[in-house]
Amino acid sequence: MWHDAVLVAGKDLRIEARSRVGLWQVVPFALLVLVLLAFAIGPDQAALRHAAPGIFWVALLFSTVLAIQRSVAVESGEGTRDGLRLSGIDPAGIFLGKAAAVGLQLLALQLVLWAGVTFLFDVRVHVVWLAVTASLVATVGLACAGVLYGALSAGLRVRDTLLPLLVLPVLAPVLLAGSKAWEAALNGNASSGTQWLKILVPFAVIYLVVGLVLYGPLQEAA
Amino acid sequence: MSEPVLVRRRPRWLDVVGVLGVVAMGFTVWLGLWVTPPDVVQGNLARLLYIHPPIATVALYWVGLVAAGGSLLYLWPRTRSLFWDRLAASAVEVGAVFSALTLVTGSLWGRPAWGVWWTWDARLTSTALLLLLEIGYMALRRVPAEPAIRARRCAVAALLIAIDIPIVHFSVDWWQTLHQGGTVLDPGFDLHVHGIMLWTLGLGFLAFSLIFVWLLGVRYQVEVLQDAVGDQELEVSLTERWSEDTELVGVASGDRDPHAGGGAP
Numbered sequence: 175m176w177h178d179a180v181l182v183a184g185k186d187l188r189i190e191a192r193s194r195v196g197l198w199q200v201v202p203f204a205l206l207v208l209v210l211l212a213f214a215i216g217p218d219q220a221a222l223r224h225a226a227p228g229i230f231w232v233a234l235l236f237s238t239v240l241a242i243q244r245s246v247a248v249e250s251g252e253g254t255r256d257g258l259r260l261s262g263i264d265p266a267g268i269f270l271g272k273a274a275a276v277g278l279q280l281l282a283l284q285l286v287l288w289a290g291v292t293f294l295f296d297v298r299v300h301v302v303w304l305a306v307t308a309s310l311v312a313t314v315g316l317a318c319a320g321v322l323y324g325a326l327s328a329g330l331r332v333r334d335t336l337l338p339l340l341v342l343p344v345l346a347p348v349l350l351a352g353s354k355a356w357e358a359a360l361n362g363n364a365s366s367g368t369q370w371l372k373i374l375v376p377f378a379v380i381y382l383v384v385g386l387v388l389y390g391p392l393q394e395a396a
Numbered sequence: 397m398s399e400p401v402l403v404r405r406r407p408r409w410l411d412v413v414g415v416l417g418v419v420a421m422g423f424t425v426w427l428g429l430w431v432t433p434p435d436v437v438q439g440n441l442a443r444l445l446y447i448h449p450p451i452a453t454v455a456l457y458w459v460g461l462v463a464a465g466g467s468l469l470y471l472w473p474r475t476r477s478l479f480w481d482r483l484a485a486s487a488v489e490v491g492a493v494f495s496a497l498t499l500v501t502g503s504l505w506g507r508p509a510w511g512v513w514w515t516w517d518a519r520l521t522s523t524a525l526l527l528l529l530e531i532g533y534m535a536l537r538r539v540p541a542e543p544a545i546r547a548r549r550c551a552v553a554a555l556l557i558a559i560d561i562p563i564v565h566f567s568v569d570w571w572q573t574l575h576q577g578g579t580v581l582d583p584g585f586d587l588h589v590h591g592i593m594l595w596t597l598g599l600g601f602l603a604f605s606l607i608f609v610w611l612l613g614v615r616y617q618v619e620v621l622q623d624a625v626g627d628q629e630l631e632v633s634l635t636e637r638w639s640e641d642t643e644l645v646g647v648a649s650g651d652r653d654p655h656a657g658g659g660a661p
Contacts, residue, residue, distance in 0.1 A: 319556075322556065323556070326536070326549060326552060326553055326556075327536075330539050331539075332539055336532075336536060336539070339528075339531070340535075340536065340553070343528040343532065343560075343564075344529070344556065344557070344560050346525055346564060346567075347560070347563045347564055347567040347568075350567045350568065350571050351567055369570065370570075373563065373566065373567045373570065376563065377563055380559055380563070384555075384556070388552055388555075388556075391471065391548060391552065392548075392549070392552055
């Protein structure tokens with residue numbers, strides 16, 4: 175399973191590295207969301223600083239949808255999914271691999287967003303370990319839930335419009351807990367921030383386990 | 397081929413449940429609006445509490461039980477049958493109606509009691525998210541596919557939604573309590589219900605549960621009919637195509653006869 179996962183993740187990341195869709199479309203889109211939300215809030219520096227964690231996570235969530243759509247699109251070519259299924263790779267391995275590839279891209283994206291938030295809204299993370307832990311755990315949850323719903327919508331003609339409707343409400347707890355944890359990290363309030371990890375960790379674990387179990391049946395349904 | 401499915405009557409017990417539900421509802425309305433006294437604290441506003449908690453109970457628990465249970469039983473190879481799939485799908489659709497009603501009745505109560513139609517309270521937020529999740533499921537359901545494939549896809553989606561609901565609930569619960577200690581949330585919700593008011597509330601629970609079972613049954617029948625119509629249409633269009641083909645072949649061979657000899661390409 176692990177070997178298969180590494181193979182699939184390597185394949186997806188190689189495709190991304192060569193096509194540069196993530197670099198030239200997803201990353202600029204995430205930064206665009208930062209700027210647009212800042213426009214919506216207005217030039218009040220205090221309000222922006224207050225809203226910065228929420229803006230960061232909304233941008234991340236929207237970009238996650240794009241990253242998942244991209245991850246599904248990679249397999250949507252003529253017979254590609256069947257090829258993957260017939261290759262004898264363990265479905266759990268495919269799930270882990272695709273989730274790992276999406277997760278790594280999301281982590282890279284978060285570094286850019288972090289820089290963007292610091293630069294645009296003049297905020298500084300005071301409790302770095304909290305922000306990093308929250309981001310890492312949330313990334314696992316986002317990637318696992320995202321890949322699962324991606325598989326659910328794979329092969330549908332209405333995939334592009336259906337996926338955001340399905341996945342965004344499901345990711346809402348990550349948005350909530352993530353932005354609250356980041357808020358605590360920005361304010362240097364570690365103790366209230368760790369509470370929110372109690373949402374992020376179960377979310378990640380549940381979707382990881384469910385994904386390992388359900389990805390096989392889902393692949394057959396696609 | 398093209399027959400009795402469409403005229404199949406729904407079972408008698410379903411009609412009985414429907415009639416009982418309507419009667420119970422009538423009594424609830426009568427007791428709630430005319431017989432019970434106004435509440436000491438909330439006055440006439442308390443009358444909304446005879447229907448709001450029952451609706452919310454149906455929307456959360458009955459629907460959750462049937463939808464998640466049906467999906468699970470469909471995915472389990474031994475109990476796999478389209479019955480469970482249709483039952484779960486019907487439950488989600490009826491559930492969306494009840495979730496919406498929960499929000500509407502809650503909102504009607506919130507406006508005079510809290511002064512706002514909507515507040516970012518944990519329960520409101522999680523119910524709204526539940527409604528959105530149900531709408532997502534219905535959108536997925538509407539995507540055309542083979543019945544078995546659609547059933548499997550929808551069953552997985554329903555289970556994913558079901559595991560998300562407790563997480564959503566806890567997260568918004570914390571979100572509310574951590575940062576907004578004393579909110580507009582009125583402790584008056586914790587009414588001391590007794591006497592005729594308690595009976596009315598109990599009857600409300602019964603009425604809405606019966607209505608839920610009735611709607612679920614009717615929706616299930618519609619689901620069966622929809623599938624039957626789909627199959628029939630397919631067969632009709634297939635036969636039409638076949639007859640077109642034979643006509644064409646007939647015309648073609650009739651045409652060809654006079655100019656016999658030149659092998660048509």
